[in-house]
Amino acid sequence: MSTALSVNLNKIALLRNSREGDFPSVLAHGKICLDAGADGLTVHPRPDQRHIRPSDVYQLAELVAGQEGVEFNIEGNPFAPAKGSYPGLLKLVEDTRPHQCTLVPDSNDQLTSDHGFDLTNSTEQLQPIIRQLHKLGVRISLFMDPDPEQIRLASALGVERIELYTGPYAERFLQGSQQTQDDLERYRLATEVANQCGLEVNAGHDLNLQNLPAFLAIPNIAEVSIGHALTVDALHMGLVNAVAAYRRICQS
Numbered sequence: 401m402s403t404a405l406s407v408n409l410n411k412i413a414l415l416r417n418s419r420e421g422d423f424p425s426v427l428a429h430g431k432i433c434l435d436a437g438a439d440g441l442t443v444h445p446r447p448d449q450r451h452i453r454p455s456d457v458y459q460l461a462e463l464v465a466g467q468e469g470v471e472f473n474i475e476g477n478p479f480a481p482a483k484g485s486y487p488g489l490l491k492l493v494e495d496t497r498p499h500q501c502t503l504v505p506d507s508n509d510q511l512t513s514d515h516g517f518d519l520t521n522s523t524e525q526l527q528p529i530i531r532q533l534h535k536l537g538v539r540i541s542l543f544m545d546p547d548p549e550q551i552r553l554a555s556a557l558g559v560e561r562i563e564l565y566t567g568p569y570a571e572r573f574l575q576g577s578q579q580t581q582d583d584l585e586r587y588r589l590a591t592e593v594a595n596q597c598g599l600e601v602n603a604g605h606d607l608n609l610q611n612l613p614a615f616l617a618i619p620n621i622a623e624v625s626i627g628h629a630l631t632v633d634a635l636h637m638g639l640v641n642a643v644a645a646y647r648r649i650c651q652s
C-alpha cells in the first residue's frame with residue numbers, strides 16, 4: 401500500500417511573510433508541488449498568522465478544487481478564537497470545505513506542534529466540533545500521540561482518522577538513539593490499534609528523507625504530511641526534485 405504525500409506549505413508562507421509582497425507565492429509553490437506529483441497540500445493557519453494566512457487558505461482551496469485526485473488538508477486548533485483577520489479554524493473550513501481537517505491541540509504561543517490530544521479531558525468539547533465538521537462533509541483527523549488508550553478514545557468520537565505525531569521519533573532518530581526501534585514498534589502498535597478501531601492513520605511532524613523510509617515500513621500509513629524538512633531539502637535540490645524524492649519513498 402502506498403502512502404499519500406501531502407506537502408505542508410507553512411514554511412513557504414513563513415519566507416513570504418518576511419517581506420512585503422507575495423514572493424515566494426504560496427499559491428504558485430502549491431501548484432508546483434501538485435504538478436510534481438504531491439497527492440495533496442496541507443496548511444496550518446495559526447491565529448498569529450506567522451505563516452499561512454486566510455487568503456492562502458482560500459486560494460489553495462480553489463487550486464486543489466480544480467485538480468482531480470488531490471486533497472486539501474487544513475490543520476489547526478478548533479478552540480483558538482478568531483484574531484484580527486484570522487476568522488477561526490471552523491470558519492475557514494466552512495468556507496473552503498477541504499477534504500480533511502486535522503484538529504491539533506496547539507496553544508497560540510507554541511513554537512510548533514509538540515503533542516497530541518489528551519482525550520481524557522477534551523472529549524466533551526470536541527463532540528460539537530466533530531458534529532459541525534461532519535455536517536460540512538469534511539473528513540476529520542485528530543492529532544494524536546501513539547497511545548493505544550487515547551486512540552481508542554479517538555475512535556469513540558467517530559472521527560475517520562488520526563494523525564500520529566512523529567516528532568519524538570524524528571528527534572531520537574536524529575540522535576541515533578537506540579530507542580528508535582522501540583519507537584517504531586510503538587507507532588506500529590498504535591497504527592494496528594487504530595485500524596482495529598476502524599480508524600485510518602496519517603502521520604506527521606519532522607519527517608524527512610532520512611527517517612521516512614523506516615517509518616513507512618509500518619503497514620497502513622494512509623498519508624504523511626511533510627513541510628519543514630521538505631522545504632529545507634528544496635533549498636538545495638529544488639522543490640520539484642524534493643517532492644519527487646519524498647514521493648518515491650511514499651510509493652516504494
Ligand SMILES: CC(=O)[C@@H](O)[C@H](O)COP(=O)(O)O
Nearest residue numbers: 410444504511512513604605
Ligand atoms: C501538526 C504538525 O505537526 C504540523 O503540521 C504543523 O503544521 C507544524 O506547524 P509549524 O509549521 O507552524 O511548525
Ligand SMILES: NCC(=O)COP(=O)(O)O
Nearest residue numbers: 604605606625626627628
Ligand atoms: N502534520 C505534519 C505537517 O503537516 C508538517 O509537519 P512538518 O513536516 O513541517 O514538521
